[in-house]
Amino acid sequence: MSTTHRVLVVEDDELIRESLVDYLADQGYQAVGAENGQDALEKLEANDPPPCLIVLDLMMPVMDGPTFREEQLRNPRLSDIPVVVMSAYRDVKVEAKTMKASSCLSKPLKLADLLQVVRQHCSAA
Amino acid sequence: MDNAHPTCAHEAEAESSMETAVLQDAIGTDGLERELEALYRITGSLSASPLDLDATVQEVTDVATQAIEAGFGAFFYNVVNDQGESYLLYSLSGVPKEAFAKFGLPRNTPLFHATFSGESIVRVDDVTKDPRYGKMAPHHGMPPGHLPVRSYLAVPVRSRRGTVFGGLFFGHADTGRFTARHERLVSTIAAYAAAAIESSMVFRSMKRAERAQSRLVAELRETVRMNDVFAGVLAHDLRNPLGAMLTSGDLLASKIPASNEPETKAVRRLLSSGWRMNRMVEQLLDFTRIRTQGMPLDPQPANLATILQEAIDESAAGQPPTSVVLRCQGDVLGTWDDDRLGQLFSNLVRNALHHGASNAPVDVQVNGQDPASIRVEVQNQGAVPGELIPKLFEPFTGGQKRPSKNKGLGLGLFISLEIARAHGGTIDLRADEHGGTTIATVTLPRHAEPPAPDPITLTEDRLDPMPDHLWRAEERNRLLMESIRDYSIFMLDPEGRVASWSPGAERIHGYTAGEIVGKPVSIFYPPDADAAAKAAAELQKAMDLGRFEEEDWRIRKDGTRYWASVITIAMRDSTGRAIGFATVTRDLTERRKAEDALSAERVRSARAEEAVRLRDEFLALVSHELRTPLASLLIQLEAVRDKSDSCAPDVTLRIERAARSSQRLAALVESMLDATSIINGRLDLTREPQDLGDIVRETLEDLRGAIERAGCDLLTHLDRSVLGRWDRVRVRQIVANLVSNAIKYGAGRPVEVATYADGQYGVLEVRDHGKGIPEHERERIFGPFERAASIRNYGGLGLGLFVVQQIVAAHGGDVVADNATDGGARLRVRLPLDPEAEMARSPSLPESLACPPPTASSSSRTTN
Numbered sequence: 001m002s003t004t005h006r007v008l009v010v011e012d013d014e015l016i017r018e019s020l021v022d023y024l025a026d027q028g029y030q031a032v033g034a035e036n037g038q039d040a041l042e043k044l045e046a047n048d049p050p051p052c053l054i055v056l057d058l059m060m061p062v063m064d065g066p067t068f069r070e071e072q073l074r075n076p077r078l079s080d081i082p083v084v085v086m087s088a089y090r091d092v093k094v095e096a097k098t099m100k101a102s103s104c105l106s107k108p109l110k111l112a113d114l115l116q117v118v119r120q121h122c123s124a125a
Numbered sequence: 126m127d128n129a130h131p132t133c134a135h136e137a138e139a140e141s142s143m144e145t146a147v148l149q150d151a152i153g154t155d156g157l158e159r160e161l162e163a164l165y166r167i168t169g170s171l172s173a174s175p176l177d178l179d180a181t182v183q184e185v186t187d188v189a190t191q192a193i194e195a196g197f198g199a200f201f202y203n204v205v206n207d208q209g210e211s212y213l214l215y216s217l218s219g220v221p222k223e224a225f226a227k228f229g230l231p232r233n234t235p236l237f238h239a240t241f242s243g244e245s246i247v248r249v250d251d252v253t254k255d256p257r258y259g260k261m262a263p264h265h266g267m268p269p270g271h272l273p274v275r276s277y278l279a280v281p282v283r284s285r286r287g288t289v290f291g292g293l294f295f296g297h298a299d300t301g302r303f304t305a306r307h308e309r310l311v312s313t314i315a316a317y318a319a320a321a322i323e324s325s326m327v328f329r330s331m332k333r334a335e336r337a338q339s340r341l342v343a344e345l346r347e348t349v350r351m352n353d354v355f356a357g358v359l360a361h362d363l364r365n366p367l368g369a370m371l372t373s374g375d376l377l378a379s380k381i382p383a384s385n386e387p388e389t390k391a392v393r394r395l396l397s398s399g400w401r402m403n404r405m406v407e408q409l410l411d412f413t414r415i416r417t418q419g420m421p422l423d424p425q426p427a428n429l430a431t432i433l434q435e436a437i438d439e440s441a442a443g444q445p446p447t448s449v450v451l452r453c454q455g456d457v458l459g460t461w462d463d464d465r466l467g468q469l470f471s472n473l474v475r476n477a478l479h480h481g482a483s484n485a486p487v488d489v490q491v492n493g494q495d496p497a498s499i500r501v502e503v504q505n506q507g508a509v510p511g512e513l514i515p516k517l518f519e520p521f522t523g524g525q526k527r528p529s530k531n532k533g534l535g536l537g538l539f540i541s542l543e544i545a546r547a548h549g550g551t552i553d554l555r556a557d558e559h560g561g562t563t564i565a566t567v568t569l570p571r572h573a574e575p576p577a578p579d580p581i582t583l584t585e586d587r588l589d590p591m592p593d594h595l596w597r598a599e600e601r602n603r604l605l606m607e608s609i610r611d612y613s614i615f616m617l618d619p620e621g622r623v624a625s626w627s628p629g630a631e632r633i634h635g636y637t638a639g640e641i642v643g644k645p646v647s648i649f650y651p652p653d654a655d656a657a658a659k660a661a662a663e664l665q666k667a668m669d670l671g672r673f674e675e676e677d678w679r680i681r682k683d684g685t686r687y688w689a690s691v692i693t694i695a696m697r698d699s700t701g702r703a704i705g706f707a708t709v710t711r712d713l714t715e716r717r718k719a720e721d722a723l724s725a726e727r728v729r730s731a732r733a734e735e736a737v738r739l740r741d742e743f744l745a746l747v748s749h750e751l752r753t754p755l756a757s758l759l760i761q762l763e764a765v766r767d768k769s770d771s772c773a774p775d776v777t778l779r780i781e782r783a784a785r786s787s788q789r790l791a792a793l794v795e796s797m798l799d800a801t802s803i804i805n806g807r808l809d810l811t812r813e814p815q816d817l818g819d820i821v822r823e824t825l826e827d828l829r830g831a832i833e834r835a836g837c838d839l840l841t842h843l844d845r846s847v848l849g850r851w852d853r854v855r856v857r858q859i860v861a862n863l864v865s866n867a868i869k870y871g872a873g874r875p876v877e878v879a880t881y882a883d884g885q886y887g888v889l890e891v892r893d894h895g896k897g898i899p900e901h902e903r904e905r906i907f908g909p910f911e912r913a914a915s916i917r918n919y920g921g922l923g924l925g926l927f928v929v930q931q932i933v934a935a936h937g938g939d940v941v942a943d944n945a946t947d948g949g950a951r952l953r954v955r956l957p958l959d960p961e962a963e964m965a966r967s968p969s970l971p972e973s974l975a976c977p978p979p980t981a982s983s984s985s986r987t988t989n
Binding site: 019021022 | 363368
């Protein structure tokens with residue numbers, strides 16, 4: 001499949017977002033950044049085919065992570081895309097569970113952990 | 126008398142007369158009739174309107190005045206109203222109120238002193254001949270127009286605990302009217318009055334406390350919630366830049382060829398500083414959580430062998446693989462919180478590596494044979510001094526006076542022990558000074574239970590919701606009233622055996638007359654006390670003093686205990702012969718419960734205060750403790766930057782990112798430190814002549830990058846010569862905080878900043894075009910840790926506007942928030958003008974600082 005190496009990184013912190021996108025690109029993935037949930041939805045609507053994984057921050061302006069997840073699950077075209085939740089907020093585990101996310105990462109991220117999760121869902125180009 | 130409960134009063138009356146009859150039968154002496162009747166009327170009054178103090182006091186005065194056939198009687202008493210203020214009130218009997226209206230309240234004359242101080246009863250046959258009489262100016266005795274008084278009897282009304290509520294005063298125009306018997310009767314009545322006033326006061330203070338408590342509980346709930354939000358936000362705000370820095374550092378490491386050793390070394394040091402700092406943040410968050418809520422635990426099926434291996438891998442990262450030896454045979458299965466146990470063992474292994482001799486490995490040995498509990502020993506070479514061991518588990522000691530640069534916070538062992546304890550286990554640290562080793566032994570039950578909650582822990586779900594709380598107040602008051610209505614009277618013969626019984630007594634004690642008459646009074650005492658001896662001693666006291674009162678436990682027929690107020694009165698016939706005792710018992714269980722509940726809530730409120738204090742302390746701690754590692758982080762970063770002058774552009778980009786993250790972190794820590802000192806009341810202003818427009822221009826210049834990144838157009842309208850004596854740095858902070866808020870909440874939309882003079886004030890106005898601030902939140906947002914928007918969307922500790930408000934207030938100005946008619950929030954700061962500031966204006970402000978220089982009253986537009 002041509003889509004299996006695309007990863008969407010939804011993160012409002014510009015420095016983190018760009019670093020992650022860079023890193024995933026280095027590792028051979030096509031990474032796309034979105035500033036918040038709203039931006040992510042727009043990018044998902046506009047881009048076809050969908051990514052193999054969404055890396056989602058929780059606390060973001062305009063549309064936060066949980067709201068994005070609700071919207072995503074409501075849309076049958078998007079609902080199957082696995083989501084890994086990352087947050088600097090405490091209780092990220094609990095939050096990930098309630099959001100039905102496939103896994104969670106707490107900030108500061110260990111890049112190796114991120115890579116491991118990405119590898120579970122996507123194959124590098 | 127105020128019959129607040131007509132039905133109850135009626136019943137009580139019927140019962141009273143029945144009991145009177147019972148008693149009269151038992152005693153069979155007419156001489157006591159009036160006195161008994163007086164007693165019953167008093168208890169009846171208590172029963173009918175126990176909490177109507179005025180009615181009770183009036184009744185007491187009337188009954189006593191009639192019982193001793195005084196010319197008139199008065200009761201002067203102190204009450205405390207719902208606001209906690211004290212009043213002197215009085216009731217009169219035998220004369221119309223007008224007869225005393227013009228005299229004012231009794232003063233603390235030598236005659237009255239004995240009564241109002243609770244010192245003694247004063248009974249004189251002719252008061253005008255008493256040495257204490259007539260000592261005070263201006264009247265030297267009774268003021269003109271006073272009712273004639275010769276016979277005088279005054280009895281203090283004081284509680285069993287010695288509080289003087291007031292005094293009962295009786296007078297008669299003839300001499301020698303009051304006898305010892307009258308004195309005894311009035312003192313009994315006074316005891317009842319005191320009990321009634323005390324009950325009423327408990328009730329009132331409960332009502333008062335209830336209101337204070339419900340406010341407090343609301344505040345407490347909010348504090349608990351805020352503390353949690355606060356810690357979460359703090360975690361978020363600290364970890365995000367730290368995370369960005371570490372990610373950039375990781376990427377940087379991957380970009381630098383391994384051959385370039387000085388550089389890879391610098392990056393490695395940078396990363397390890399970053400992770401150490403992250404550990405400190407985690408520890409501080411854990412510490413706060415433990416202090417306010419205890420250690421949270423989520424036990425799941427887990428394998429200790431895996432937990433240990435991972436913990437060792439983490440804590441020994443960067444060490445030679447032989448530095449830690451794990452001796453564990455196969456899987457060790459149980460129920461634990463794997464994250465927390467991982468943290469515990471990481472701490473222990475890290476400690477062992479840090480303190481142990483570098484040439485000998487740290488030895489981790491697991492004993493998992495016991496089906497009930499597991500033992501893990503972490504051993505290193507080098508013995509810790511024995512006297513240091515208990516200290517190691519205290520927070521922030523870590524065996525050192527203060528945390529030094531590279532030693533961490535001294536929280537590791539404290540948190541580890543909390544984790545072990547939460548699992549139902551423990552950590553034992555031993556130094557074998559002989560063998561030169563230190564062994565930490567962790568004992569854990571194989572299956573940990575989630576920790577049992579502390580009954581008054583500060584968690585929200587254990588606080589009753591408000592309506593319920595208020596309902597409880599109502600219920601409590603009802604119970605209180607009923608409790609006061611519950612009294613019994615029975616008679617004892619001179620030997621202390623029950624001589625008569627009554628329906629009230631049956632209701633309270635549970636015995637029928639047939640079961641109890643003839644039994645010793647000690648049957649009502651708790652069996653654990655030496656009941657018979659205690660009862661006998663108390664009867665003796667009643668006999669000697671005429672009356673004995675106490676509050677103590679009593680036992681019902683069914684063996685249940687209740688808290689009772691008991692008054693035992695020695696009864697004598699007209700010849701003075703002892704004929705027995707009348708015992709009046711009230712069940713005060715509910716009142717005692719209410720008092721206990723109040724003190725429980727006091728504990729609760731103390732905890733709320735503690736929580737607030739902890740939060741402030743935490744803020745101070747975090748900002749203070751993080752400063753040092755942050756400084757070292759920035760130095761490491763500088764070193765990396767220096768070493769990579771000639772690097773490829775993608776390396777430079779990453780270094781810049783790491784630098785920006787670290788600066789953000791540094792700014793955050795500084796602002797926390799600043800907020801801490803403001804919260805602690807340390808805000809010293811350096812006032813100098815200033816031009817508001819200049820300060821704003823200068824600040825906006827610094828913020829230009831942030832404003833552009835937020836996609837906001839900046840519209841300024843800055844009047845010239847808005848002059849005052851202000852603290853330049855602090856006013857800059859006001860501008861920065863308000864503009865940062867505006868671009869945060871109104872991102873992508875224009876932000877307007879204006880300065881102008883308005884009357885006595887220089888005004889700074891900052892407007893955004895975001896959602897605006899709801900009206901009900903416009904005052905709240907200036908409190909510390911408050912925020913205008915949801916935590917789900919925006920980080921930030923909620924200190925910005927608080928700091929603004931504090932700075933403005935220190936300048937003698939004010940700040941208000943409202944919404945502009947076309948939407949968006951508008952914050953308006955007013956600082957007092959000082960017309961003389963212009964004359965004194967120092968030339969130290971070169972025009973070049975004010976850039977760009979727009980003409981007065983013009984708009985400039987900065988677009989990105």
